[in-house]
Amino acid sequence: MRGILIRRVVAAIAIALWWLLVLAWAAGVRPGMPWSPAVQHTLAGKRLNTVMGVAVATGLGLRVDSLGDYRQALQSWRLVPPLEAGDFALLRYHVEDFPRTLELDLIFRSSDDPADVVVVPLPWPDSGEATLDLRRVPQWHGKVLEVGFTEFDASGQLPPELPFRPFTLAGARLESPSWRGAFADLATAWFDYQPWTMSAVNSVQVEKNQSPHRSPAAVLAAGTAGTLALLAGLLAVRGRRLLRIAAVLALAAWVMLDLHWLARLHQRHEVTHAVFDGKPWSERAGMQFDRSVISNAERMRQVLATQPPGHHILLWAPDKSQTIRYTWFLRPLNVSLLRYGTRPRSIPDGTLLMVDNSDDRWSYDGSRSLLLHGSFRIHGDLLYHQGVLMLLSIRQDAGT
Amino acid sequence: MTWLAWLAPWLFGMGTWVLACGWPRRHGEWCGALGGGWLLGMLLLGWLLWALHGVLTPVGCVHGLGPWLLVAGVLMIGAGWQWRRGTVPVSTDAPLRGRWLALAVVLLALLILRTWWMYEEAVLPPVFPWDAWTAWSVKPKTWYLLDQWVRFVDYPQWLAGQDPHLYTNEVPAYPEWLGRIETWFAAGAGCWCDPAFTVLWPTLWLALLLTLYGMLRGLGTSALVAVLAIYALGSLPLLDVHGAMAGYADLWLAAFFALGMLHWLRWQREHAPGACVLALAMILSLPAIKVEGAVWMLLALMAMMLGLVPQRWRLRVALIGVAVGAALLIALLYAHLRVPVPGLGTIYVDRFGLHIPGLRPMRLGWHAVGPAALRSLLVVSNWHLLFYLAPILIIARWRQACAANGLGLLGLCLLGGLAFLFVLFFLTVAGIWADNFTSLGRLLLQAVPLLVCYVALLFAGPRPDRAAA
Numbered sequence: 040m041r042g043i044l045i046r047r048v049v050a051a052i053a054i055a056l057w058w059l060l061v062l063a064w065a066a067g068v069r070p071g072m073p074w075s076p077a078v079q080h081t082l083a084g085k086r087l088n089t090v091m092g093v094a095v096a097t098g099l100g101l102r103v104d105s106l107g108d109y110r111q112a113l114q115s116w117r118l119v120p121p122l123e124a125g126d127f128a129l130l131r132y133h134v135e136d137f138p139r140t141l142e143l144d145l146i147f148r149s150s151d152d153p154a155d156v157v158v159v160p161l162p163w164p165d166s167g168e169a170t171l172d173l174r175r176v177p178q179w180h181g182k183v184l185e186v187g188f189t190e191f192d193a194s195g196q197l198p199p200e201l202p203f204r205p206f207t208l209a210g211a212r213l214e215s216p217s218w219r220g221a222f223a224d225l226a227t228a229w230f231d232y233q234p235w236t237m238s239a240v241n242s243v244q245v246e247k248n249q250s251p252h253r254s255p256a257a258v259l260a261a262g263t264a265g266t267l268a269l270l271a272g273l274l275a276v277r278g279r280r281l282l283r284i285a286a287v288l289a290l291a292a293w294v295m296l297d298l299h300w301l302a303r304l305h306q307r308h309e310v311t312h313a314v315f316d317g318k319p320w321s322e323r324a325g326m327q328f329d330r331s332v333i334s335n336a337e338r339m340r341q342v343l344a345t346q347p348p349g350h351h352i353l354l355w356a357p358d359k360s361q362t363i364r365y366t367w368f369l370r371p372l373n374v375s376l377l378r379y380g381t382r383p384r385s386i387p388d389g390t391l392l393m394v395d396n397s398d399d400r401w402s403y404d405g406s407r408s409l410l411l412h413g414s415f416r417i418h419g420d421l422l423y424h425q426g427v428l429m430l431l432s433i434r435q436d437a438g439t
Numbered sequence: 440m441t442w443l444a445w446l447a448p449w450l451f452g453m454g455t456w457v458l459a460c461g462w463p464r465r466h467g468e469w470c471g472a473l474g475g476g477w478l479l480g481m482l483l484l485g486w487l488l489w490a491l492h493g494v495l496t497p498v499g500c501v502h503g504l505g506p507w508l509l510v511a512g513v514l515m516i517g518a519g520w521q522w523r524r525g526t527v528p529v530s531t532d533a534p535l536r537g538r539w540l541a542l543a544v545v546l547l548a549l550l551i552l553r554t555w556w557m558y559e560e561a562v563l564p565p566v567f568p569w570d571a572w573t574a575w576s577v578k579p580k581t582w583y584l585l586d587q588w589v590r591f592v593d594y595p596q597w598l599a600g601q602d603p604h605l606y607t608n609e610v611p612a613y614p615e616w617l618g619r620i621e622t623w624f625a626a627g628a629g630c631w632c633d634p635a636f637t638v639l640w641p642t643l644w645l646a647l648l649l650t651l652y653g654m655l656r657g658l659g660t661s662a663l664v665a666v667l668a669i670y671a672l673g674s675l676p677l678l679d680v681h682g683a684m685a686g687y688a689d690l691w692l693a694a695f696f697a698l699g700m701l702h703w704l705r706w707q708r709e710h711a712p713g714a715c716v717l718a719l720a721m722i723l724s725l726p727a728i729k730v731e732g733a734v735w736m737l738l739a740l741m742a743m744m745l746g747l748v749p750q751r752w753r754l755r756v757a758l759i760g761v762a763v764g765a766a767l768l769i770a771l772l773y774a775h776l777r778v779p780v781p782g783l784g785t786i787y788v789d790r791f792g793l794h795i796p797g798l799r800p801m802r803l804g805w806h807a808v809g810p811a812a813l814r815s816l817l818v819v820s821n822w823h824l825l826f827y828l829a830p831i832l833i834i835a836r837w838r839q840a841c842a843a844n845g846l847g848l849l850g851l852c853l854l855g856g857l858a859f860l861f862v863l864f865f866l867t868v869a870g871i872w873a874d875n876f877t878s879l880g881r882l883l884l885q886a887v888p889l890l891v892c893y894v895a896l897l898f899a900g901p902r903p904d905r906a907a908a
Contacts, residue, residue, distance in 0.1 A: 196567050235560075237569045240687055242876040243676040243820050254818040260827045289828060290667075294549070296823040297674040301553060304679065308556040315563035320632045327565055349603035360569075363609065367572040371584035375607045378594055387601050 050273040057265045065258045066221040067172070076214035078126050084133075084210040087114040087187065099135060100209035103190065110200065114208060115146065115187025122183045124149060127213035129220040130171045132188070134164040135207040139232055139310045142193045145171065150182035158189065162231035165306070167209075169231060170223040186211075195234040197314060198326040228253055229299070232306045243300075255299055259292040329364055332356075335428065336368035339393055342423045342430055343372060346391065353377040353386070355412075356395035365395070383417040386433050392419065394429040401429060408437035441635075444501045444627020447508035452480020454515025459713030460705075462524040463653075467665070471653020474646040478694055479717070481620055481639075482724055484508070488619040497582040501626045535662045543663065546670035550648065553679060557641040560683035562634040571686020576636070577608045579621035583631050612796065616727045617688050637685035644682030647694045648673045651892055654701040658708070659899040668895035677821040677884055688729045689881045695721045695728060696735045697888035700849055703739070704896075707746055707845035718743070726783060730798065733783035734859050735885065742852040750843045757851070772803075793867055806870025815879050825887070829894050836897035849893055856886045 084100025092112025094103045106112045130145065137143060145159040157178040162169045173179040188208060192199040214220050233244055252258070267285055270276040276284065315323050327333050343352065352374045356362040362376040377392065386392075392410070394401050401412045403421050410417050410431050418437040423430035453476030457463065463472040487508075488500060495503045535543050566572060582588055589606050597607035621636040628635035648669050655665040672678060681690040699721030706714040722739045725732030741760065748756045770776040777787040784796030792802035816826040833840050833850070840850050860882060864873040872878035 196564055235567065235684070237567065238877070239680050240568045240570075240684055240689075241878070241880050242815070243680055254820065256820060256822075256824060256827070257818055260817075260824060289824065293671065293674070293824055294546075296820075297549060300674070300676045300679070300820065300823075301549065304553060304556055304676075304683075308560060311560055311563055316559070320634060323563065324565055324632065328567075351597065351601060351603075363573050366608070367577065367580075370577060371581040373603060373606055375594060375597060376609075381598070385598060387599070389601060390598075 046274060050269060053269050053273060054266050057269060058262050061258055061262045061265065062222070062225070063218070064261075065252050066218075066225040067253075068218055068221045069216070072216055072218055072221070074218045076129075076217040076220055078215040080122060080127065080213045082116050082186070082211045082213070084208040087116060087208055089114050090187075091189075094208075097207065100133075100207045102205055102207045104205050105203055106190070109191075111189060111191040113146070113187065113189040115185050117185050118183055121150065122213065124173070124179050124181055124183050126215060128172065128174050128216040129214045129224060130173055130211060131168060131214060131220065131223060132161070132164060132171075132211040133168045133209040134188075135167055135209055136204065137164050137206045138204045139163060139165075139234070139306075140193055140197060140201045140204075140314070141190045141206075144189045144191075145186070146189050147179070147186040148184045149178065149180060150184060151178070151180055153184060161188075162227050163233075165232040166230070168223075169227045170220065171227075172224045173213075186213075193234060194328070195236050196328055197234070197310070198328060198330055200330070201314060225253065229255060230302070233303065234310065235307055244303075255296055259296060263288045263292050329361070332361055332364045333368055335395060336365050338426075338428060339365070340369060340372070342428065343369075343391070343393070346422070346430075346432075349373075350389060350391045351375070351387075352391045352393055353381075354393050354395075355401075357398040357400075361395070365393075383415060384435065386417065386435075388434050388436075390433045391422075392417065392431040392433060394431070395427055396429055397427045403429065403431075408434070440501050440505070440629060441627045443505040443509065444624055447501075447505040447512065448480035448484040448623075449477050450480070450512025450516065451508040452476040452478065452483060452512075454512040454519065455479055455483065456717075457519030457523055458515050459717050460657075460711070461713075462519050464524075465656075467653045467656030467662075469653070470649045471657060474649030474651075475653065475698065477642070477646045478650060478698065480508075480512075481643075481691075482695065482721065484623060485616040485619050485727070486724070488623060489615070492588045496586050497579075497588060497622045498586045498626055500623055505627075535666075539663050543666040546666055550670060550673045553673075554641065554645060557644065557679060557683040558638070561637045561641045561685045566633045566637055566686050568684045568686045574608065574610045574613050575617055575686055575688060576621060578615060578618040579625065579636070580631055581606060582618070583622050583625045612730075614688075614727050614729060614732075616724070617691060640685035640690065641682045643690055643694060644673070644678070647690070647697075647888060650694075650698060651701070651888060654698065654705070655892060655895055655899075658701065658705060658896055660895050661899075664895050664898050668891050671823075671825065672888055672891045675822055675825065675887065677880055678887065681884065687881070689884050692725060692729045692732050692735070693885045693888050696725060696732070696739070696885060697892055699725070700739055700742075700852065700889055701892060703743055703746070704845045704849060707848075726781075729885075730783065730795070731882065731885065733780055735856065737780065738852045738855040738859070741855065742848040745851070746845060746848050753843050753848075801867040801869055803867055806865055806868070806873075808864050808870045808873040811874045811876075812864060812879065815873065815876060815883070819876065819880070821880050822883075822887075825891070829890060832894050832897065839897045846893070846896055849889070849896075853886060853890055853893060 085096040087094075087101045089101070090113040091107035092103055093105045093107070094101050094112070094114065096102075101114060103112050103114070134143065143161045143163065145161050147157050148155065149157070157176070159171070159176050161171055192201070266288060267281065270284060271281055315326065318326075325333060350373065352369075352372055353376070354362050354365050354369075354374050355377045356365055359376065366374045366376060394410075401410060403410050403424065405421070408418050408420060410419060410421070410429070417431070417433060418435055419431040419433040420437060421429065422432050453472055456472050456476045456479050460471070463469045487504060488495065491504065566576060578591055587604070589604050591606045591608055591611035593611050594607050597605055620639070624636045624639065625631050651672065652665050652669045655668055656662065660668070678690070681687060699718050702714045702721065703718035705711065706718055722736055722743070725736040725739075745753055745757060745760070767776070767778060771778055771786070771788050775788060777785050779785050786793065786795050788794070788803065791800040794800050816822065839846060841847060860879070863869045863882075864879060869878065
């Protein structure tokens, strides 16, 4: 009886150690790593210098009250004397009430290239504190002269220029590698807020650069498989009993993964609900992530409405995805993007060419009735040119 | 008219379902009839709008067709109640009790919890995913706002002619079934507003889970196994994302592929003609939903044809089929044979690579995308533990999996799908889509509902084919 009890205790300890080992492997803990960081450097939030935006020092740190030009805020610490980047592997930062409608980036300058400001996207400090493993940042090298944060409108599904909510930069800490830091980094990777992206329909999360061993599914699979092996080896659990335990563990692991996914889905849904709920569709329809395209498309529509109907309309914008967005907003007009490689001579007379000349690479030579963009030259009559929008009615014999 | 746009195809689909499958009497059968009726209604609606496009205008389609569908649906449901009661096999296993009931309630609660979030995600923001506004919703938006079923042609043809009735977009050759469905719901709402059609995606997700539960119960799985399967499927993050981020056709394809094969399995077991008709209707419709549906259709048809061969000949016929397939592949690669594929067009290989209608030529060559494929299956948070557990469970039930019956053929069909994915990603330039996590996940998604059902069916008890008196 006592032998069985001892075996069970040993098995329980072995299983606990196995899970700890798996989690440590996932967190990237190395042999000989101390529990607490050997070196750390604390940066107090209230000592941040405000470069862009409006902020005031409070007892908690630096409270950012509004964004600055280009809807961006920026704060930094000048490090005197500079810090050796190699001494610090982790950045742990604490931000209170950071809204999910903004994005937070780390900025720093190092002695390698003092004129160059390196910008690194940071995980959302959703629970207040979050961690970044600086070893994944190739430019984190040499002597660090300045470090700070910048905040701006979040990209992705949300429209820009949502109402601003103040937040407080409580501070940050640079740390050398430790168990504690490694687990904090893993917790950030597993539980931080990740917004919807267009590529979510291909893969729920962007994990291309994530090490495979950090995947929750891989961790739970390894943990479960090891647990079963230990049960079979140490407690001689066999046959149907082992199968039953395997089924229960597999179901429990699946439910844990599902709860993890539900938490992620809930985080995203909270943002969607907060931003879009309670507004009529007429208002929500304009809440696109590329609002500037909508307003330009509306102007294009007004300009095109002055033309006789039935024309085929070619569209050009500096970016292909932007051009496709224009075509989407302009439907049901008979529009298509001007495709790469289209020979100007192949475009029939009467076709309209609408150009978003935001990058200022198009020009019209009125004396020759010629619209130019690099080697692409096409004859026609300029029907409209105001701001960045140009409309040309193509006429191949114009200017001859 | 929104109520008519929703109710008419649903009742029409339910009527067709009960006529084909029999009047539902147990909760599993009701789940099948309610969810399957909606899905079948959507399928038939898409075909009817295609067939009647000369008669119906995009704006007036609900007004013109809705009442007819409604009346036909009610009549068919009435006919089903009158003449098709007593044709459904009676399930013989005991209902869930005690801790199993508690487990089922918890798992179903987890599914219900996300349903509301998914609906809001689909309905509140403007349509967001890339293919929705570059491909799938472009035609219906144009049709509805013009009130004309204008034709979309490829860019050179559009550019060359100045026909005002010819339109183009990024992918004019994409099938139009989904576009017609979107047009119908926009017409029902009386405006082109995104929520009018984006609401279809979470509904599809819900209907798929309901129907598969009913189908699994009908095919002999216990209530517990059916609940576990439905929970496993409904909890998969990529499936949830396709329910919440409306606009792609992959979930529709996955739904009809799974339902078509399960109806065929039912026909194999019960020889009910209605199940065979539904199976063929769904499987033959796959290319009309998405281009790669042609591949799933071919695989399904091959499995179905093998099912017609007496069991003792199946292995030999299957081997002959594999040999013919290999010969065709060699002829395609080295003799530049042009192979007509029903529902897809002619495929051939030349110096530019493999040509598949509707897609850009794909350069051939070995692509070592094994690590990326494994990451996609086992590491990325799309599938929980599905691709860890499914192989283990299939091996654990290898006798059922290798049987030369309908279930074995269903497994063969899935294996054929795996071979297709291998050829596509390892031997063509499409390998980059595996490497950058784009298409591989979505192509897997198209087969995942069937895979989950297949694994669940391996654990089904003796088939409940004792027909009610």
